[in-house]
Amino acid sequence: MDRLDRKILRLLQENTTLAVADIAKKVGLSTTPCWRRIQKLEEEGVIKRRVAILEPSKVNASVTVFVSIRTNMHSLEWLKRFSEVIQEFPEVVEFYRMSGDVDYLLRVVVPDIAAYDTFYKKLIARIEIRDVSSTFAMEQIKYTTELPLDYMVLDKGAQASN
Numbered sequence: 001m002d003r004l005d006r007k008i009l010r011l012l013q014e015n016t017t018l019a020v021a022d023i024a025k026k027v028g029l030s031t032t033p034c035w036r037r038i039q040k041l042e043e044e045g046v047i048k049r050r051v052a053i054l055e056p057s058k059v060n061a062s063v064t065v066f067v068s069i070r071t072n073m074h075s076l077e078w079l080k081r082f083s084e085v086i087q088e089f090p091e092v093v094e095f096y097r098m099s100g101d102v103d104y105l106l107r108v109v110v111p112d113i114a115a116y117d118t119f120y121k122k123l124i125a126r127i128e129i130r131d132v133s134s135t136f137a138m139e140q141i142k143y144t145t146e147l148p149l150d151y152m153v154l155d156k157g158a159q160a161s162n
Helices: 003-014 020-027 031-043 076-087 113-126
Strands: 063-070 092-097 104-110 131-136
Touching: 003 020, 003 031, 020 031, 020 104, 063 113, 104 113, 113 131
Parallel strands: none
Antiparallel strands: 063 104, 063 131, 092 104
């Protein structure tokens, strides 16, 4: 990858609906080479997919809950089963295995506390968990899906900034 790929990625992270011709113009390429670069970035898995980012309040999912989970179960079989159970809940939008005091961290989005309580009851009915601690976000200060690109390793000779 080089600085042009990084420029293309920056533009696509900001707005995936940009026309290839517009991206090409902004990065100083003609349309076909720009399109080829985008295709290559997709084929290599750098671009995983293109999605629409929805406004949570418009789809009745404006309550964000961070759920810390501790368990006494640490076998691969239990982890596989737990992962399968979590996949069944569309309310879970992020799921992490952690280091430290907490074993797993979920980010859950729901319309209200009652919906979270329903989610919680369904979860604990499906799988054994030692401890669940829920923290409700009061205000979202920053949210982005754009990854920092300044850490990208560029091909030799392509280390120019931006």
